[in-house]
Amino acid sequence: MITLYHNDMSVCAQKVRLVLAHKKLEWEGIHLNLRAGEQFKPDFLQINPKAVIPVLVHNNNVITESNVICYYLEEVFNQQALMPEDPIKRAELRVWLTRLDAGLHEQVAVISFCLAFRKQLLSRYATKEALEGFLSNIPDPSRAMVMRDMLENGISSPRLTLAIFAYKKLIKDLAYALESNDWIMSSGLSLADFAFLPYIERLEQLQLQELWQDFPQIDEWLTRLRSTDAYKIGMAEWHNQDYIQLMSQSAEPLPAID
Numbered sequence: 001m002i003t004l005y006h007n008d009m010s011v012c013a014q015k016v017r018l019v020l021a022h023k024k025l026e027w028e029g030i031h032l033n034l035r036a037g038e039q040f041k042p043d044f045l046q047i048n049p050k051a052v053i054p055v056l057v058h059n060n061n062v063i064t065e066s067n068v069i070c071y072y073l074e075e076v077f078n079q080q081a082l083m084p085e086d087p088i089k090r091a092e093l094r095v096w097l098t099r100l101d102a103g104l105h106e107q108v109a110v111i112s113f114c115l116a117f118r119k120q121l122l123s124r125y126a127t128k129e130a131l132e133g134f135l136s137n138i139p140d141p142s143r144a145m146v147m148r149d150m151l152e153n154g155i156s157s158p159r160l161t162l163a164i165f166a167y168k169k170l171i172k173d174l175a176y177a178l179e180s181n182d183w184i185m186s187s188g189l190s191l192a193d194f195a196f197l198p199y200i201e202r203l204e205q206l207q208l209q210e211l212w213q214d215f216p217q218i219d220e221w222l223t224r225l226r227s228t229d230a231y232k233i234g235m236a237e238w239h240n241q242d243y244i245q246l247m248s249q250s251a252e253p254l255p256a257i258d
Ligand SMILES: N[C@@H](CCC(=O)N[C@@H](CS)C(=O)NCC(=O)O)C(=O)O
Pocket: 010, 011, 012, 013, 034, 039, 051, 052, 053, 054, 064, 065, 066, 067, 101, 105
């Protein structure tokens, strides 16, 4: 029995749902409303004291961290393999995924909050007391500090500038990888494609597709991925139109960065 604690629009939950769908696995979902703070409820904190999703529970074993969950699914359910056979290629793939844990995951959150979600949170926690209460719920002090910075500084946060730099570099690297291949790994469709798809789609939802206007191969890659059943089942069916509208209507212009 597979249970996934997840959220409809969370990029790292989308990544895990893509893998579950690609492997045609049955799973039961427990959906957490992150804006309503359901990740801070004592029942969930017992499962993941870090108060973040996704969390996979398989045969009563709890597995956290979306990349780790994906590797686990690949090891346990080897149908529709998403890892290349060649150990060198597997290493290359792991380096791609490590980039998410080494900064890109947090940076997409910075971009999303500074440009769009900040306003929503500030109106939900409209008094200083309510806002401090929300921040004090975040168990990891460094995460709480990043959240405070995003809420207080919005598009003026230096973290936003760094995040945009990091995504510009990622997009160049993706464009290079996709120049003469259909998929990120030359060996074929892999976990790398499913891992990065949610992050690039998020930039698109935030109206930042100009970041890859010089690289048509990225749009072509998106189109290829969107024609897969995994995308339809793992992402499109979970699209939350309220959030997509909130992101597309975010009027905050990006700071000029070259
Ligand atoms: N490195 C973790 C990151 C998990 C994470 O940041 N999850 C976000 C959703 S994408 C979350 O649960 N956020 C809760 C919050 O912001 O309070 C992973 O890849 O699973």
